[in-house]
Amino acid sequence: MSALPMMAAHVGGSCTPPPSRRMLPIRQNLNQLAGINRTYKAVLIEVCELVENGTAGTCNASNEYLAERLRASPRTISRTLAGLEALGLLDVSGATNKREMLPSPALRACYAGADMPAALRFVSAALTIDKTIDKTAPTMDKTGEMAIATLSGTIDNQGANYGQLGPNSSQLGSRVYRDDHTTSNDQTVEVEALRSALATAEKKNGELAAELEKVTHQRDQLRNSLAAVRPGSPIASAPHTGGARRLDFAQSQYATPTGFRALASKCNCSAACAEYYLPDMLTKAEGMEQRDEPGWRNYVHTWLKRERDSETGLVTKMPAAGGKPGKVGQVEKRRSAIEEAMAMDDAENQ
Known part of the structure; x- marks a missing residue:
């Protein structure tokens, strides 16, 4: 079971939002979290910035909006949000099209609490514990970078609430990682294709340069031959060619x-x-x-x-x-x- 819900009251008691908004170190602090991948961090930062910098005090952004902002697929965003909720980092309520998201008290303490370094250490330790439990459980999915071993309500793309426990829940985080990993692989393939095209173009340029040099050499030889056969021609006798007297x-x-x-x-x-x-x-x-x-x-x-x-x-x-x-x-x-x-x-x- 995740350690975040149990200690939220202990860490989050001093993180009541101030009456006036101020610039918060959301991106700087959340990027220091351990135990989650970069996709989870990017979605967390985007949601928290919308909550703290918006006028509604909550985030109701759609999957498509977040996908466009983060240059990811809506499928990745949906699974990442579900994984963050299962980890106790986000509080999600409502159906997908009317969804509201808030950072959990423990997470908000990481960038708006009285002792932010301590909150960061606590959340990172809790995430690392969850990850370790998932990797050592014999029935859980071992292929994912993250695992979820908590009993918590999750929301699918149609807004249906359901609870998952143990190995079934761990597959959610695995799919998020695999989707992110697939995107990385696609980018790698694209880079390799561009490198191959560049190598082919450079090879073609080299061949054309060699052919040009060959044709130029043949032209010079032909001119020299004409000068030898017809020494009285302009090629051999023009003043600018430096001809003999x-x-x-x-x-x-x-x-x-x-x-x-x-x-x-x-x-x-x-x-x-x-x-x-x-x-x-x-x-x-x-x-x-x-x-x-x-x-x-x-x-x-x-x-x-x-x-x-x-x-x-x-x-x-x-x-x-x-x-x-x-x-x-x-x-x-x-x-x-x-x-x-x-x-x-x-x-x-x-």
Whole structure:
């Protein structure tokens, strides 16, 4: 049996409400109670504040109102109020829709009595005793955080009065705890879902960043390739790109026999005759715009590659003086074809 009703007169004798209302430490003191969970404390504080700060001197709030205030379900509020009444902390009278609630004298002494610390210790000790009795009783529900082992009138959601004793009464507090625990579990699941969604979004952002870096790298490679293939294009020669100095082909290292032979050796055309090809290249380049060294290197390389892949192949030595006309005619024909091909290439680059 709860110890609160037996000692209410002893502790509550000095807690008669004063004629004028004053600010009472309801929240601060009731949060110090031991033996009840946070849901019980929140409902107690709300009810006591409505009683002490209202004009009616009582609390007639509905379950829906308290649920909205405390962000809980009406079902949790209903069961919590029943549990608080069974513990002797609240006095409840009337049906649910016309219900009036008051803090018990022992509870009110915790925040409005002459010796509030002593009242808090007394109520906490009584609640702890009730909880210990419930946990040690062999027939009571062991799954709940709180237990009720008192014979007292309770009110259901329809306002019907009934009395419960022992194990049946203990289930009431257990259901309140389980409902509160279920709400906590739901919140945990929601938090885990949000964390999972955040992890997925971060992973997707990482993949997109890697893809962007890859595409940017490919773009830069393509630009570099275009600059190498078309060194005279704006990509390679624009002043803001920091391009090399431009010059005529006659000033290029590849217009010399040494530079020509070195480049011809690198492009598998080492047998090409520099004395034969350079005059034609110089003549052809006279009407061209200036280029940087990579541009003239590409100019010579393209010339040699087309010559190498032609039907007659590379000219490896200068024709002998007084050579056969057919040979000379074939050389002139090849030169004409090369000039036409180079003209087409220059037209594409412009």
